[in-house]
Amino acid sequence: xxxxxxxxxxxxxxPEIDSLIPKIETETDARFQIxxxxxxxxxxxxxxxxxxxxxxxxxxxxxxxxxxSNRNYLVVEAKRISTPLLDVASPQATFYKAxxxxxxxxxxxxxxxxxxxxxxxxxFAAITTGVQWLGFWATRTDGRPPLEGKAAAFPxxxxxxxxxxxxxxxxxxxxLQANLYRIRVNEAEGFIVRHTENLxxxxxxxxxxxxxxxxxxxxxxxxxxxxxxxMSGAGDAEMLAQCFVESKESQESDATLTKLADNLISRIxxxxxxxxxxxxxxxxxxxxxxxxEFVLIIGNKGAxxxxxIDRFFRLVLERRLRERCVVCRIDLADSTxxxxxxxxxLVTHLKKEIERQLFDGKSPSYAELQGIFISEYDRWRHxxxxxxxxRDRDKFKERFGEWIAGMIDSDPERYVRALxxxxxxxxxxxxxxxxxxxxxxxxxxQEAVFQFAQSLYREIFSFVVCxxxxxxxxxxxxxxxxxxxxxxxxxxxxxxxxxxxxxxxxFVRSKAKGDRGExxxxxxxxxxxxxxxxxxxxxxEVFVNEDYIGRAVGWLSNHDIRRxxxxxxxxxxxxxxxxxxLVRAFLVGKRAVPRRxxxxxxxxxxxxxxxxxxxxxxxxxxxxxESDNIRSPLLRLSVxxxxxxxxxxxxxxxxxxxxxxxxxxxxxxxxxxxxxxRQDLADLLRYRLVTPYxxxxxxxxxEQRLKITHSGRIHYEFSFAAQEASxxxxxxxxxxxxxxxxxxxxxxxxxxxxxxxxxxxSLIREFSSYLLTEDERSLTLxxxxxxxxxxxxxxxxxxxxGVERLSTKKGL
Numbered sequence: 073x074x075x076x077x078x079x080x081x082x083x084x085x086x087p088e089i090d091s092l093i094p095k096i097e098t099e100t101d102a103r104f105q106i107x108x109x110x111x112x113x114x115x116x117x118x119x120x121x122x123x124x125x126x127x128x129x130x131x132x133x134x135x136x137x138x139x140x141s142n143r144n145y146l147v148v149e150a151k152r153i154s155t156p157l158l159d160v161a162s163p164q165a166t167f168y169k170a171x172x173x174x175x176x177x178x179x180x181x182x183x184x185x186x187x188x189x190x191x192x193x194x195x196f197a198a199i200t201t202g203v204q205w206l207g208f209w210a211t212r213t214d215g216r217p218p219l220e221g222k223a224a225a226f227p228x229x230x231x232x233x234x235x236x237x238x239x240x241x242x243x244x245x246x247x248l249q250a251n252l253y254r255i256r257v258n259e260a261e262g263f264i265v266r267h268t269e270n271l272x273x274x275x276x277x278x279x280x281x282x283x284x285x286x287x288x289x290x291x292x293x294x295x296x297x298x299x300x301x302x303m304s305g306a307g308d309a310e311m312l313a314q315c316f317v318e319s320k321e322s323q324e325s326d327a328t329l330t331k332l333a334d335n336l337i338s339r340i341x342x343x344x345x346x347x348x349x350x351x352x353x354x355x356x357x358x359x360x361x362x363x364x365e366f367v368l369i370i371g372n373k374g375a376x377x378x379x380x381i382d383r384f385f386r387l388v389l390e391r392r393l394r395e396r397c398v399v400c401r402i403d404l405a406d407s408t409x410x411x412x413x414x415x416x417x418l419v420t421h422l423k424k425e426i427e428r429q430l431f432d433g434k435s436p437s438y439a440e441l442q443g444i445f446i447s448e449y450d451r452w453r454h455x456x457x458x459x460x461x462x463r464d465r466d467k468f469k470e471r472f473g474e475w476i477a478g479m480i481d482s483d484p485e486r487y488v489r490a491l492x493x494x495x496x497x498x499x500x501x502x503x504x505x506x507x508x509x510x511x512x513x514x515x516x517x518q519e520a521v522f523q524f525a526q527s528l529y530r531e532i533f534s535f536v537v538c539x540x541x542x543x544x545x546x547x548x549x550x551x552x553x554x555x556x557x558x559x560x561x562x563x564x565x566x567x568x569x570x571x572x573x574x575x576x577x578x579f580v581r582s583k584a585k586g587d588r589g590e591x592x593x594x595x596x597x598x599x600x601x602x603x604x605x606x607x608x609x610x611x612x613e614v615f616v617n618e619d620y621i622g623r624a625v626g627w628l629s630n631h632d633i634r635r636x637x638x639x640x641x642x643x644x645x646x647x648x649x650x651x652x653x654l655v656r657a658f659l660v661g662k663r664a665v666p667r668r669x670x671x672x673x674x675x676x677x678x679x680x681x682x683x684x685x686x687x688x689x690x691x692x693x694x695x696x697x698e699s700d701n702i703r704s705p706l707l708r709l710s711v712x713x714x715x716x717x718x719x720x721x722x723x724x725x726x727x728x729x730x731x732x733x734x735x736x737x738x739x740x741x742x743x744x745x746x747x748x749x750r751q752d753l754a755d756l757l758r759y760r761l762v763t764p765y766x767x768x769x770x771x772x773x774x775e776q777r778l779k780i781t782h783s784g785r786i787h788y789e790f791s792f793a794a795q796e797a798s799x800x801x802x803x804x805x806x807x808x809x810x811x812x813x814x815x816x817x818x819x820x821x822x823x824x825x826x827x828x829x830x831x832x833x834s835l836i837r838e839f840s841s842y843l844l845t846e847d848e849r850s851l852t853l854x855x856x857x858x859x860x861x862x863x864x865x866x867x868x869x870x871x872x873x874g875v876e877r878l879s880t881k882k883g884l
Contacts, residue, residue: 073114073116073244073245073246074246075236075237075240075244075246078114078115078116078236078240079236081114082110082114082236083233085109085113086229089105089106089109090229092105092106093153093203096153096202097152097153097154098152099150099151099152101153102150102151102152102202103135103150105202106153106202107136107148107150107202110202111136111138111148114244115240115243115244115245116245116246117138117244121138121139121140122136122137122138123136123137123138123139124136128191128192129191129192130187132187134147134149134192135148135149136148136149136150137188137192137194138245138248140249141775143774143775144192144193144194145194145196145245145249146194146197146198146248147185147188147189147192147194147196147198148197148199149181149185149188149197149198149199149200150201150202151181151199151200151201152201153201153202155177155201156177156204157175157178157181157200157201157204157206157225158174158175158177158178158204159173159174159175159176159177160174162227163227163230163231164227164231164234164235165224165225165226165227165231165232165235165238166224166225167222167223167225167257167260167261168222168225169219169220169223170208170218170220170221170222170223171220174225175206175223175225178206181199181206182197182208182210182219182223185198185199185210186208186210186211186218186219189210189211190210190211194210195209195210195212195253196208196210196242196253197210198242203228204225204227204228205225205226205232205239206223206224206226207223207224207225207243207253208223208224209222209254209257221257221261222257224238224242224256224257224260226239238256241255241256242256246771246773249771249773249774249775250750250772250773251746251774255747269699269702269810270699270811271697271698271699271808271809271810271811272808272809272811273805273806273807273808273809274804274806274809274815274818274819275682275805275806275822277684279681279682280680280681280682280684281680281681282679282681283646283647283648283680283681284647285645285647285679286647286652288603288652288655289645289647289651291603292603292607292645292651292652292655293641293644293645295607296607296644296645297641365529365535365560366525366529366536366560367536367562368537368539368540368560368562369537369539369540369562369564370539370540370541370562370563370564371539371541371563371564371565371566372541372566372632376564376566376567377539377540377564378508378509378539380564381401381508381537381539382401385397385399385504396500396501396502397502397503397504398429398430398499398501398502398504399504400426400429400503400504400505401425401506401508402422402508403508403509404507404508404509404521405508405512409517411516411520414521415520415524418507419485419488422488422505423484423487423488423491426488426491426492426503427491430491430495430499438473441473441476442472443494443498444490444491444494444498445476446498448472448475449472452468452472453468457471457472489528489531489532492532496532496533496534502534502535503532503533503535504534504535504536504537505525505534505535505536506536506539507521507525507536510538510539511539511541515766518540521538566631566633568622568626568631569615569622569626569631569633569636569637569639570615570616570622570626572636572637573611573612573615573616573640574612574616577611577612577616580604580605580608581605581608584602584605584608603655605658606654606655606656606658607655609658610644610651610654610658610664611640613654613663613664614644614649614666614671615640615643615644618668620668621643621668621671624672624675625639625643627782627785627786628675628690628691628782629783630763630782630783631782635690638690639675639690642674642675642690643671643675644674645679646674646675646677646678646679647679648670648674648677649666649670649674669798672796672798672799673798673802675690676691676798676802677802682805682806683803683805683806685806689759690759690783691759691787691799692755692756692761692787693803693806694708694709694712694791694803695708695709695803695843696803696806696807697808697846699808701751702748703744703748703749703850704846704847704850705807705843705847706843706844706847706869707744707749707850707851708752708755708756708761709788709791709865709869710739710862711735711739711749711752711762712784712785712787712788713788713862713865714730714735714861714862715728715730715779715780716780716785716788717861718730718780719780726765729765729777729778730777730778730779731774731776731777731778732753732772732774732775732776733774733775735749735778736749736750736774738858739851741854742851742852742854742859742862743850743852744850744851750772753772753778754772756778756784757770757772757778759783760781760783761780761781761787762780762784763779763781764776764777765779791869792868792869792872794872794873797832800839800840800873801832801835803839804818804835804836804838805835809842814838814839814842817838818835821834821835822835833873837873837875839873840869840870840873841870841873841875843869844866844869844875847866
């Protein structure tokens, strides 16, 4: 639960709690009516993570012990609501000395909490009446006695509301997992956590300009967006049919299949995407056996799962079978993502979709509703309503219609199930229900959707399809619906971005040769057919014939087709590439081949004259350091090196993952601040250079497990690419650095005129030397085997860019 949701929930339950406070007398009442609710409904703790009254080693019982992922995080000592915890009248939330006069009344509770924390390995404790809350760093490792430190005090619920961010950071599951109490207490005690200095890039933001795009370039961008920039040919069945990549497996498929086969589902097939024979066979068997089927379409994010299903049911499935199916697609991406409302949402949208399919988008007539509820109609007619039927049939029908209307309003799920049964019994067809884009949401949300889908499948003869990512099915198979329910799993391999573009190039060329432009005009494209054909050749030269760029796009996108197409769009529409000149060359019969350096520069710059981090979702400046958070500029690169080493262990897929807590401990031994490192891990995660074990967990808490991605690997590769140094040259210009001798020399070199190849090499060498020098100032690598790879990385960086002087401080 994020802080905004937590505050909204606090505000919503506050009136009810306020009304109960005058009636609460005992500690038990306070716990049940207030403390339990705040912990579970506001602070994000699951009841399974809360132990009440566990026996403490050495004696005594702890009121609450809160744990997650096999680690204890918080001791909570509850007191009667009438027990005063503060000896000051200030109504504001603030910090007081834990052993000082302001908290004298809470002294016994603080000492008790401190004792329980030392016995359970917990560092932070809360003492609360439900209304008043104290937060106390009970076990410290900084040499300060706990009672000499500061404790946070919230004298009332109003104080909590006024400083809710502080309350959330101290007591929430998310805050404790991120150790935010340390930051808050350190700040209150006057400890300056962050080292601040003035840093400036060689090229400041004010010198970054927008490059102008030619008219032809703008028109060609429309062509690219229409035919190359989207996942599927929405509204264009011909494009959908011809441009779907009929590939077998991506480079990762063997490993993923092994993981699934060994650990997840007993039955799994690889989808032959050319014909979709596996899915068609499942449908044929489901119809013939009248047993139905529940199918998972498993694939990496961006593998084209939705496109595959759409294409399959529209174009691939044998017509005889297709005519016996009623296909209802429910797009979960349109939902709010709230678990509490997802079932009513599913029922509402399924009702609309079934009615659209069965009644041509209109509401069902009375006769059609009578047919749907014929068994109920017959019961009324022959049973309890027979006298009314015999006496006044019009009145009978009116009453029956009123019953149907009331039932639809009060129990729409019953109506949906009646519609599905009517498809089977009344129309001799099979409902095919697709719950699409479920994997955009957390596991708990997916589980709710799966349970609903399974309830339909078990009750009604139907064919249910759920596309899901391989990581999500891996996670849910450990605990949740995939353990409880039978399902059939089909794996959809990921085609490369290069293959996707090649397929579309062939399609565009075929249309350019086959008509006089009518097809393109129908799509709103005004360019001449020769221009479009020449542009297709340009796209081919950049992404298909240039293997390195094809690999770079695939790795930067982590084999996510959607992201890969966006990256390709950024490259081909960048003014750096001068695609209009390339088109003109192809028009006169010349083969125009852009240089790799220009293509990579187009990727880095987009439409700007220099690299801009804020406008680049795919490239991360690994060496950027903020003025208010000074640390080694090689820290992100060091993390990637550590994860690369970890991924080298191929004995089990899970070996590639490392917990955040382990990463923090590893680098803390080199003198790295955990606060600084957490920020770097968050940036690596946000730009997808690392990926979490739980694909829905985007917080960098100690238990979160991470592994390096293909994007992380190619970023590491960029940093050592001496033959093509576009990345290093751009980050050298745009990385904030200390204003000193290096800054002055480099600015002078840039101001003296056009830079040649040797000038750029010299600039990168100076930049690399600066990085290594700053790294020496910021951390010290222990002289042990575990850091051998880190020392080698720094030697490699120096050697790659010609840095001659290195300190012996790190044993380099």
